[in-house]
Amino acid sequence: MNRGLPILVVEDNDEDFDMLQMTFQRVSIPNPLYRCTEGEEALEFLEQTGRYANPEQAPRPGLVLLDLNLAGLDGRQVLEHLKNTPHLKSIPVLVFSTSDNPKDVQSAYAHGASGYLLKPVDLPRFERMIQLFKDFWLDHIVLPEGEAREGVRR
Amino acid sequence: MQTDGARPGQVVDLTNCDKEPIHIPGGIQPHGVLLVLQEPALTIRQVSENAEALLGVPASSLLGTALESLLTEPQASSLRTCLLSERLEDNNPLKLTTRVGGREHFFNGIAHRHQGRLILELEPTFEQEALPFFGFYHQARSSMSRLRNAKDLSALCLEAVREVRRLTGFDRVIAYRFDEEWNGAVLAEDRLETSDSYLGLWFPASDIPRQARELYTLNWLRIIPAIHYEPARILSLPEDAGQGPLDMSFCVLRSVSPIHLEYLRNMGASASMSISLLKEGRLWGLISCTHVSGDKYVPYEVRKACEFVGEFMSSLLVTKEGNEHYDQRIRAQSIQVRLLERMTRHPDFAVGLTHPPPELLELTGATGAAVYFNGRTTIIGQAPGDEQLQGLIDWLAAKPDPQELFCTACLSNHYPEAAAFKDVAAGLIAASMSRGRHNYVLWFRPEVVQTVAWGGNPNKPVDLEGAQPRLHPRKSFALWKETVRGKSLPWKDYEVEAARELRRSVIDIVLQRSEELLKLNMELERSNVELDSFAYAASHDLKEPLRGIHNYTSLVLREQPDCFSPTNLKRMETVTRLTQRMESLINSLLHYAQVGRTDLSLRETDLNEVLSSVLEVLKPRMDEFQVEVRVPRPLPPALCDRVRMAEVFTNLLTNAIKYNDKEKKWVEIGATGTPQGGTTYYVRDNGIGIKPEYHDTIFRIFKRLHGRDKYGGGTGTGLTIVKRLIERHNGRMWLESQPGAGTTFFFTLGSEKAEPVTGKGAK
Numbered sequence: 001m002n003r004g005l006p007i008l009v010v011e012d013n014d015e016d017f018d019m020l021q022m023t024f025q026r027v028s029i030p031n032p033l034y035r036c037t038e039g040e041e042a043l044e045f046l047e048q049t050g051r052y053a054n055p056e057q058a059p060r061p062g063l064v065l066l067d068l069n070l071a072g073l074d075g076r077q078v079l080e081h082l083k084n085t086p087h088l089k090s091i092p093v094l095v096f097s098t099s100d101n102p103k104d105v106q107s108a109y110a111h112g113a114s115g116y117l118l119k120p121v122d123l124p125r126f127e128r129m130i131q132l133f134k135d136f137w138l139d140h141i142v143l144p145e146g147e148a149r150e151g152v153r154r
Numbered sequence: 155m156q157t158d159g160a161r162p163g164q165v166v167d168l169t170n171c172d173k174e175p176i177h178i179p180g181g182i183q184p185h186g187v188l189l190v191l192q193e194p195a196l197t198i199r200q201v202s203e204n205a206e207a208l209l210g211v212p213a214s215s216l217l218g219t220a221l222e223s224l225l226t227e228p229q230a231s232s233l234r235t236c237l238l239s240e241r242l243e244d245n246n247p248l249k250l251t252t253r254v255g256g257r258e259h260f261f262n263g264i265a266h267r268h269q270g271r272l273i274l275e276l277e278p279t280f281e282q283e284a285l286p287f288f289g290f291y292h293q294a295r296s297s298m299s300r301l302r303n304a305k306d307l308s309a310l311c312l313e314a315v316r317e318v319r320r321l322t323g324f325d326r327v328i329a330y331r332f333d334e335e336w337n338g339a340v341l342a343e344d345r346l347e348t349s350d351s352y353l354g355l356w357f358p359a360s361d362i363p364r365q366a367r368e369l370y371t372l373n374w375l376r377i378i379p380a381i382h383y384e385p386a387r388i389l390s391l392p393e394d395a396g397q398g399p400l401d402m403s404f405c406v407l408r409s410v411s412p413i414h415l416e417y418l419r420n421m422g423a424s425a426s427m428s429i430s431l432l433k434e435g436r437l438w439g440l441i442s443c444t445h446v447s448g449d450k451y452v453p454y455e456v457r458k459a460c461e462f463v464g465e466f467m468s469s470l471l472v473t474k475e476g477n478e479h480y481d482q483r484i485r486a487q488s489i490q491v492r493l494l495e496r497m498t499r500h501p502d503f504a505v506g507l508t509h510p511p512p513e514l515l516e517l518t519g520a521t522g523a524a525v526y527f528n529g530r531t532t533i534i535g536q537a538p539g540d541e542q543l544q545g546l547i548d549w550l551a552a553k554p555d556p557q558e559l560f561c562t563a564c565l566s567n568h569y570p571e572a573a574a575f576k577d578v579a580a581g582l583i584a585a586s587m588s589r590g591r592h593n594y595v596l597w598f599r600p601e602v603v604q605t606v607a608w609g610g611n612p613n614k615p616v617d618l619e620g621a622q623p624r625l626h627p628r629k630s631f632a633l634w635k636e637t638v639r640g641k642s643l644p645w646k647d648y649e650v651e652a653a654r655e656l657r658r659s660v661i662d663i664v665l666q667r668s669e670e671l672l673k674l675n676m677e678l679e680r681s682n683v684e685l686d687s688f689a690y691a692a693s694h695d696l697k698e699p700l701r702g703i704h705n706y707t708s709l710v711l712r713e714q715p716d717c718f719s720p721t722n723l724k725r726m727e728t729v730t731r732l733t734q735r736m737e738s739l740i741n742s743l744l745h746y747a748q749v750g751r752t753d754l755s756l757r758e759t760d761l762n763e764v765l766s767s768v769l770e771v772l773k774p775r776m777d778e779f780q781v782e783v784r785v786p787r788p789l790p791p792a793l794c795d796r797v798r799m800a801e802v803f804t805n806l807l808t809n810a811i812k813y814n815d816k817e818k819k820w821v822e823i824g825a826t827g828t829p830q831g832g833t834t835y836y837v838r839d840n841g842i843g844i845k846p847e848y849h850d851t852i853f854r855i856f857k858r859l860h861g862r863d864k865y866g867g868g869t870g871t872g873l874t875i876v877k878r879l880i881e882r883h884n885g886r887m888w889l890e891s892q893p894g895a896g897t898t899f900f901f902t903l904g905s906e907k908a909e910p911v912t913g914k915g916a917k
Contacts, residue, residue: 098693098694099694121734
């Protein structure tokens, strides 16, 4: 039901993104996939500024998969910014991280993350995780539409 | 005619010394004649009854006559002028010659006015003229410069007693100083070489009663030329007798108290003289002369010279006393400096304070010391036993009026239990080295009974057997010693000051050390935080490439397994397996780092519940390996972190299951009481056991005793983490094992002592 909604992946690791992409295909996720490798870039994407001044290039995502450890502005700050911005805060953010530091988990939820996914070193587990993600977030969860953006853009 | 009794047989009791009216004894010492004259006619109103012996005229016939009748004509008029002058003392001694019955007698006349009476005391002399002035002048001059050049108090005292002995020829001359309680300490002496030394000895305040001290302040000098004298009573004209007894406060012939004479007799003295020493108007001490080899008369001029020595010495007291123990003070300071230097240099300053040991003792002139710091005691020299010392420290700590420095020469007066160890610690200086915590440096001095050897008994007990009360030298010595039992030599001012000074230094050092510690702690805290985030970052950054290797290898293996030779296929599989091992190592390391960092949530916990939840989780494995779990009796409750304890049990139980090759496997969990009232927990198995040489290394991180894949494999962090968790509970962990027969892991939880444990199951 959310198949048309763009998904933004904020991930600096090419291999991880590669795996994600492959697994998305494998479990047949049709949603358009966008990638930013840096925190700054992600914000530009979301705000449609800078590199993403052209709205065609940067549609409002229906969901963000956010890695925490990024070069420069890191995932925690991206999350904070996103959740403090009225027209963006309704976008669900799933943290997608290697860190199981309880502080990271705690702070992610405190700042409004909708979920926290731990990257496993185990291919089958990874695939199962993505499958579940699809089933849950893309097939069953009702996500907000992009109306807020329209309001802002006038 | 009325006479005043000289009271030789007056009842002496324990209380009358202070009340005895010694300024109105009613009699004089019979080596001179006392006359009370009425001005201006110089009529003799009162006269001592020994007048006949010395003047050749019966006393009674002198009463009412004029003084002139005794004298030759030319002398009478000059004497009259002298006696009637305002400042008649300036003319002392008056040279008198009497002629009675054709015989001439030479006298020194000493005149003074008191209470409207002119008192003239005549002492026989063989010389008609005054002693050569120059002799005295030169003597005085050299003695003055010697006194003035004395470098400190004891040198001053020594010069003075030498001078007085040289002037008088007494067998013994001592100088002593009163303490606050009027006990006297002998500071210097000059004596016949054959006699015993009195130096450093003490005698009690009651030797010189209050009113005697008052007279000593009024007069600079007293002399008793022959203590075995019969006092000569004073005879008065009837009108004068009605005026009450003659006040002899300023009389040189004044008869002394029979108690004092008895006292001198006890000392074996046959003659005595004393010179007052005053400091800023207050009686400070005495120069006391005694003669044992017979009577000792000192002529007036010599007495004046001695008086002068006393006065001059008195004027020097303030400056010389400031220099007292100058050398010792300097010495104490240099010891102080050395101790301080050692304390600052040594990481454990208590060690610096006590090695090498003699200096700490020398600092205060103690014979023993104890440095009690943070529950650890270091003893130097002679000190009470451990328990006695602990009792003393407890007493000091519990004192209602804790002082920075507690100092006494008679500890048992304050702390009766100290009587038991007076032979090492009758005297104590206790310097408290910290507020709140009870850290002390203690200095001890033993009981010294023989220090008080001068005769005399502070309580003046009197032997009432027989008609005459008598003081018995032996008995009074013994009694006096008895009363000073439990006393040490007094601590000198500079010794107490040295202790105070050391206390200040130690506190400074402790303060400085604790500041350093605080700084270190802060740095440690910071580096811990950094290490913590480092561990996460490291694990993250390590895991990222690892995940890549793993995933790509897995993908290749999954998608094209056929393109590999069997060997390479196996190798590729190994790569995947290694990535997983590495991941688990990284996770373990991270977990270990966390154990030390995260806060424990300590609460009273039912360990039985914790255990059963752990067993529930482990049930599948227990069943798989067919392990019997034994819990002989319920575990007592403990103050602990529930989650962490679950981890401890999980780890220990997992190990017990893993390292077991027996047919019938079992694991037992229990608790036993310790003699100290705590609880020891244990997890016992009948597994493969651990060789003794590994009992310590087994707790080392990443240390495994078996091959990687034996016994289900493992990272070698489990026990390390368990031990760390136990230690974070202030507990201790150890093991007993019989290789082949099983292992028991024991642990305690120190935290449980923080609160009383009901201990249902504890024995």
